Amino acid sequence: MNEYNFAYLDEQTKRMIRRAILKGLAVPGYQVPFASREMPMPYGWGTGGVQISAATLTPEDTFKVIDQGADDTTNAVSIRKFFEITAGVETTEETKKATVIQTRHRIPEAKLREDQIIVYQVPIPEPLRFLEPRETETRKMHSLEEYGLMHVKLYEDISQHGAISTAYAYPVKVSGRYVMDPSPIPKFDNPKLEMDAIQLFGAGREQRIYAVPPHTEVVSLDFEDYPFEATKADHPCDLCGAEDSYLDEVILDDTGNRMFVCSDTDYCRSRRAAGHVGRLAGEGAA
Amino acid sequence: MTPLLQVKGIGKRYGAQIGCADVSFDLYPGEVMGIVGESGSGKSTLLNCLAGHLAPDAGQVIFDTRADGPEDTVNMSEPERRMLRRTDWAFVHQNARDGLRMSVSAGGNIGERLMAVGDRHYGAIRDRAIDWLGRVEISETRVDDRPTTFSGGMQQRLQIARNLVTSPRLVFMDEPTGGLDVSVQARLLDLLRGLVRELGLSAIIVTHDLAVARLLAHRLMVMKEGHMIEAGLTDQVLDDPQHAYTQLLVSSVLQV
Numbered sequence: 001m002n003e004y005n006f007a008y009l010d011e012q013t014k015r016m017i018r019r020a021i022l023k024g025l026a027v028p029g030y031q032v033p034f035a036s037r038e039m040p041m042p043y044g045w046g047t048g049g050v051q052i053s054a055a056t057l058t059p060e061d062t063f064k065v066i067d068q069g070a071d072d073t074t075n076a077v078s079i080r081k082f083f084e085i086t087a088g089v090e091t092t093e094e095t096k097k098a099t100v101i102q103t104r105h106r107i108p109e110a111k112l113r114e115d116q117i118i119v120y121q122v123p124i125p126e127p128l129r130f131l132e133p134r135e136t137e138t139r140k141m142h143s144l145e146e147y148g149l150m151h152v153k154l155y156e157d158i159s160q161h162g163a164i165s166t167a168y169a170y171p172v173k174v175s176g177r178y179v180m181d182p183s184p185i186p187k188f189d190n191p192k193l194e195m196d197a198i199q200l201f202g203a204g205r206e207q208r209i210y211a212v213p214p215h216t217e218v219v220s221l222d223f224e225d226y227p228f229e230a231t232k233a234d235h236p237c238d239l240c241g242a243e244d245s246y247l248d249e250v251i252l253d254d255t256g257n258r259m260f261v262c263s264d265t266d267y268c269r270s271r272r273a274a275g276h277v278g279r280l281a282g283e284g285a286a
Numbered sequence: 287m288t289p290l291l292q293v294k295g296i297g298k299r300y301g302a303q304i305g306c307a308d309v310s311f312d313l314y315p316g317e318v319m320g321i322v323g324e325s326g327s328g329k330s331t332l333l334n335c336l337a338g339h340l341a342p343d344a345g346q347v348i349f350d351t352r353a354d355g356p357e358d359t360v361n362m363s364e365p366e367r368r369m370l371r372r373t374d375w376a377f378v379h380q381n382a383r384d385g386l387r388m389s390v391s392a393g394g395n396i397g398e399r400l401m402a403v404g405d406r407h408y409g410a411i412r413d414r415a416i417d418w419l420g421r422v423e424i425s426e427t428r429v430d431d432r433p434t435t436f437s438g439g440m441q442q443r444l445q446i447a448r449n450l451v452t453s454p455r456l457v458f459m460d461e462p463t464g465g466l467d468v469s470v471q472a473r474l475l476d477l478l479r480g481l482v483r484e485l486g487l488s489a490i491i492v493t494h495d496l497a498v499a500r501l502l503a504h505r506l507m508v509m510k511e512g513h514m515i516e517a518g519l520t521d522q523v524l525d526d527p528q529h530a531y532t533q534l535l536v537s538s539v540l541q542v
Contacts, residue, residue, distance in 0.1 A: 131387070131389075131390070144364070144365045144368060146368065146402065148372075148398060148399075148401040148402025148403070148404075149398070149401075149402075151401040151406065152387075152390055152394050152397065152398050152401060155393070155394050155397055155401065155408065155411065155412075156390060156391060156394050158408055159391055159393055159394065159412070159429070159430050160391070160430065222406075223406055223407060223408040224406050224407045224408075225407055225408050225409050226408050
């Protein structure tokens with residue numbers, strides 16, 4: 001523990017990141033450039049999120065990391081360990097106990113509170129990138145609020161698939177101004193983006209930080225005749241029977257058997273502990 | 287009548303090199319102006335200055351806007367100019383690939399300008415896209431195909447549809463028929479002529495092909511080394527050229 005400065009980064013770097021975070025909070029949805037540091041993990045593993053977490057954590061915080069909703073996958077375990085070693089903060093798998101939650105690709109099912117901060121790992125922060133490769137041009141489009149192109153993408157979806165097929169990283173308009181990529185969360189989570197907690201987004205490789213303050217209006221883009229729909233697998237969880245949570249599909253064998261389980265492991269576990277039982281819960285499949 | 291576009295003393299230099307110098311003219315609603323001249327005579331520079339792609343060093347480009355009447359587009363704020371560019375103005379590039387999004391379907395290409403000005407009804411956008419495909423003689427069945435699968439002539443017609451869908455009042459065209467074979471050129475010219483007349487468009491067409499100018503343009507301007515050397519009614523300039531260079535230009539056209 002003593003070998004590292006608290007939470008790995010040096011104090012000057014943390015100040016720089018905090019300034020970017022504050023600016024991001026002041027201008028919701030605006031991508032603030034920051035001097036992203038080399039972190040002891042590869043790009044794509046959450047270097048942006050880790051830097052924000054490092055700048056946000058205090059010794060009194062309780063830290064939780066989820067990867068696709070799960071607390072026990074490689075990415076989640078390694079980042080949790082990283083902060084156990086470098087910051088010595090308490091860690092938890094329970095959403096309710098955590099004060100800082102770093103997440104990859106999900107928002108927890110449990111409603112977040114005002115005293116919590118959720119940190120997203122973002123691969124490509126620019127929602128317009130796939131249609132407009134020039135950074136100079138996308139910046140100009142943001143500053144002049146020219147977002148017609150975003151709807152061209154949705155138009156293409158409908159013309160090719162008959163419905164808006166974008167299922168994750170679904171573009172949103174924040175506070176009536178900036179169009180923002182909510183990181184690759186499923187669009188099922190989009191309605192939850194209007195929440196009580198502070199939301200911070202970090203893209204390490206792309207060197208951008210953006211934020212959504214609590215109680216901020218977040219609207220998913222759509223067409224009048226093809227309105228936004230938050231979709232999930234039409235199935236209850238096979239372990240805890242929940243019908244309101246986002247599900248992962250697990251192939252069980254080669255004869256077509258499959259199960260659906262909550263992607264949020266903490267939510268599923270707490271429901272089972274409270275006595276809820278799903279279709280396959282007795283078979284020890286988990 | 288107020289001119290739609292008043293160009294006053296436009297000049298653009300590239301260092302010591304003159305791009306174009308002291309060009310002035312008026313364009314009235316419904317009028318098509320041709321700009322001819324050899325390569326390097328400043329035609330494209332002039333067109334890009336007028337269309338706001340390049341900032342001219344001198345002069346004014348006064349456009350009769352729908353809301354506020356005549357306004358100088360050179361000193362206009364950038365958001366206003368960009369707004370003009372996707373509503374009242376259109377720009378047809380010589381190479382269709384410069385003006386199209388090649389990774390987006392034909393329908394999406396046409397719909398982009400509609401969505402850019404706030405259209406948010408998929409069905410309505412698609413109907414207008416299909417309507418415009420018909421007007422430029424592209425089959426409705428190609429609406430979901432990407433322009434990469436289109437021939438050169440079709441790409442050019444798609445580009446024209448994409449530009450005209452928001453009913454612009456002024457169209458800038460940079461060699462719209464360049465690089466197309468003669469029969470496709472003839473069809474495209476026919477189409478353009480029909481659209482210009484039907485929609486009452488004003489247009490500025492840059493070309494080095496005198497036949498294109500003869501067919502489309504009401505008035506003609508001849509440029510050489512960045513300067514306007516002769517201007518007048520198209521037939522007058524082509525049939526009775528006054529300046530030595532124009533005489534050379536007219537006499538250089540091969541008669542088949």
